[in-house]
Amino acid sequence: MRYTILILTVGVANALQFPSWVPFVNSYKQPQATYSIPAEAADAAGNRIAVVGAGAGGSSAAFWIGKARERFGLDVEIDVFEREDYVGGRSITVQPYNDSELEPMELGGSVFVKANKNLWRASDEFGFERFDFEEGSSTMAIWDGTEFLLKMGGKGRFYDDWFDSLKVLWRYGYNAPSKTKSLVNNMITQYLTLYSSSTKPFSNISDITDSFEWGHIAAQTTSEYLDLHAVDRRWTRELVEAATRVNYGQNVDAIHAIEGLVSMAATGASGVKRGNYQLFEEFIRRSRANLFLNTTVLSITRDSQTSLYTIRTLNQSTVVEDTRLYRGVIFAAPFHSSNIKLSLSPEAPTIPPQPYVPLHVTLLSTTAAHIRPEYFGFSAKTDVPGTILTSYEGFRNGGSEPEFNSVSVHGKVRRKDGVAVEKEEFLVKIFSKERVEDEQLTNLFGEVGWVYRKLWEAYPVLKPTSEFPPVKLDRGFYYVNAFEPLISTLETETISSRNAVDLLLSELFDAGICPKSVDVNGTEIFSSSDAQKGDEFVYGWDC
Ligand SMILES: Cc1cc2nc3c(=O)[nH]c(=O)nc-3n(C[C@H](O)[C@H](O)[C@H](O)COP(=O)(O)OP(=O)(O)OC[C@H]3O[C@@H](n4cnc5c(N)ncnc54)[C@H](O)[C@@H]3O)c2cc1C
Ligand SMILES: *[C@@H]1O[C@H](CO)[C@@H](O)[C@H](O)[C@H]1NC(C)=O
Ligand SMILES: *[C@@H]1O[C@H](CO)[C@@H](O)[C@H](O)[C@H]1NC(C)=O
Numbered sequence: 001m002r003y004t005i006l007i008l009t010v011g012v013a014n015a016l017q018f019p020s021w022v023p024f025v026n027s028y029k030q031p032q033a034t035y036s037i038p039a040e041a042a043d044a045a046g047n048r049i050a051v052v053g054a055g056a057g058g059s060s061a062a063f064w065i066g067k068a069r070e071r072f073g074l075d076v077e078i079d080v081f082e083r084e085d086y087v088g089g090r091s092i093t094v095q096p097y098n099d100s101e102l103e104p105m106e107l108g109g110s111v112f113v114k115a116n117k118n119l120w121r122a123s124d125e126f127g128f129e130r131f132d133f134e135e136g137s138s139t140m141a142i143w144d145g146t147e148f149l150l151k152m153g154g155k156g157r158f159y160d161d162w163f164d165s166l167k168v169l170w171r172y173g174y175n176a177p178s179k180t181k182s183l184v185n186n187m188i189t190q191y192l193t194l195y196s197s198s199t200k201p202f203s204n205i206s207d208i209t210d211s212f213e214w215g216h217i218a219a220q221t222t223s224e225y226l227d228l229h230a231v232d233r234r235w236t237r238e239l240v241e242a243a244t245r246v247n248y249g250q251n252v253d254a255i256h257a258i259e260g261l262v263s264m265a266a267t268g269a270s271g272v273k274r275g276n277y278q279l280f281e282e283f284i285r286r287s288r289a290n291l292f293l294n295t296t297v298l299s300i301t302r303d304s305q306t307s308l309y310t311i312r313t314l315n316q317s318t319v320v321e322d323t324r325l326y327r328g329v330i331f332a333a334p335f336h337s338s339n340i341k342l343s344l345s346p347e348a349p350t351i352p353p354q355p356y357v358p359l360h361v362t363l364l365s366t367t368a369a370h371i372r373p374e375y376f377g378f379s380a381k382t383d384v385p386g387t388i389l390t391s392y393e394g395f396r397n398g399g400s401e402p403e404f405n406s407v408s409v410h411g412k413v414r415r416k417d418g419v420a421v422e423k424e425e426f427l428v429k430i431f432s433k434e435r436v437e438d439e440q441l442t443n444l445f446g447e448v449g450w451v452y453r454k455l456w457e458a459y460p461v462l463k464p465t466s467e468f469p470p471v472k473l474d475r476g477f478y479y480v481n482a483f484e485p486l487i488s489t490l491e492t493e494t495i496s497s498r499n500a501v502d503l504l505l506s507e508l509f510d511a512g513i514c515p516k517s518v519d520v521n522g523t524e525i526f527s528s529s530d531a532q533k534g535d536e537f538v539y540g541w542d543c
């Protein structure tokens, strides 16, 4: 990276204030207008945008800026900074036995669904094969630390079965699943408007909760909300809690009800073969951004005269610091764990502290197809499902606490063991609050082969709230992870980044991801009608 602090002359500073500086080379569905950029201004980083973080949020931010460049010829340069040496952030895979011949396992964000239109569309358009996450998965049970509450056999598809399964109907009746399904569907209907052509950028997260009438839902715990809707209490505390615990490591009496409903909305869970991170790599490749891996952003300082941002970075390989000047910044990492020092304008809002859930992920291989029956106090011959989800209800009622949030079996590996023997092993994923020690693994599975551990700051502590972090921090400076305390998923980070990029392009360049049009009365509308384009329309992709 070159050393590129430039001293702005008064002339350049003035040039930057002219609207005609806006760097369109050509425009799309707009009056043809060609502007030239003063050479000094271009040099002075006037058209450079920095993206902090190369996870789902940052990589897609670069992609959206790239889309605007394609459509408008918007002459911007994008620098993406990432402190790790890979693209994907909380979406990354691990090779069992560090053997590249074996199928990789997801260590973080694993699944998305068809309603997640950006990732669905990206995997289609980029030519990545998806697989059905629950296909071929084992049978499932809910464990409360003392006993199994529910065992679902047969297909063992939690998200497809929770409504239909006879066992579910037997235990909880018809009303609880059907009422929950309708609440989930209402939530999804609102959510899907975020992809329509009439979707508007939101300047804060409350804009969304207000217009979707989600305010009261996000302000209640999942159990309060479902109890108020007269949903069977046991269903909520057993089955819904199994879903909130495996998805967010949080219980129904703690997690807010929007994320509770999101946890129940995973029907048709899919992933990209050999790793979702490939989508994020492709976002960056297609954006033609400059990607700086192994590069930690240390500080971002706004110059009050020019409104430009100086970003100080550290190259971790060389331990050399560098600075560069930017016109705009997309901040796409959880702020508090980024350790970035921000010096913005005095009126810039502060980002309230946001704790994240520490989550231990343990990946392992074992010859056992499931947890040993003896672990649960059963005789050796008892049939134990491969996937064990958990409820906290036993513990709340004075029982013992489950040692893990979830245990799931993810396919098999065949390994050449020594010279001749080929051994078949099962791959297992454990989510837990505490580290699972070797002796606990032995207690759970008997013989264990390969083990890999990771402690994540996984997702926000999703307590009921009516206040969210600011989306806009300063002029030309936007915060993608403001969305996470409402919904924390791979997909919603790509929606939040799209919004941030739209706001930034509009503010700095009078542009956007999609062309703006004007109706007969001169009112700005976002693009042509999508009515004729039907369900397939996705804002940002189809405009
Ligand atoms: C175990 C687990 C399972 C999950 N399962 C799912 C799932 O099945 N489906 C789903 O949709 N979501 C899931 N999630 C949530 C999902 O992974 C996250 O919501 C999403 O990945 C967040 O993306 P992001 O880009 O906002 O943040 P991140 O992925 O955290 O990206 C931020 C990036 O910024 C970088 N960074 C931070 N500080 C700096 C700095 N100072 N300088 C430079 N770079 C910096 C980080 O290294 C990181 O790469 C899961 C998460 C975990 C941990
Ligand atoms: C994993 O394998 C790669 C190359 O195959 C090697 O460079 C790396 O050091 C290995 N890592 C571990 C932890 O063994
Ligand atoms: C959110 O933005 C809207 C305008 O889009 C504004 O009216 C409202 O006051 C903002 N709310 C908060 C909490 O900042």
Ligand SMILES: *[C@@H]1O[C@H](CO)[C@@H](O)[C@H](O)[C@H]1NC(C)=O
Binding pocket: 001, 291, 292, 293, 294, 295, 315, 316, 317, 318
């Ligand atoms: C870090 O410095 C090394 C040595 O100069 C260089 O090769 C590498 O490209 C730098 N990394 C980044 C991300 O700039």
Ligand SMILES: *[C@@H]1O[C@H](CO)[C@@H](O)[C@H](O)[C@H]1NC(C)=O
Binding pocket: 085, 293, 294, 316, 317
């Ligand atoms: C990243 O930095 C580490 C040292 O911190 C170094 O071992 C590694 O090779 C670097 N990776 C890249 C891609 O530069």
Ligand SMILES: *[C@@H]1O[C@H](CO)[C@@H](O)[C@H](O)[C@H]1NC(C)=O
Binding pocket: 519, 520, 521
């Ligand atoms: C334009 O304005 C008129 C008068 O206010 C109104 O009746 C009409 O619906 C408007 N058209 C559109 C497309 O908004």
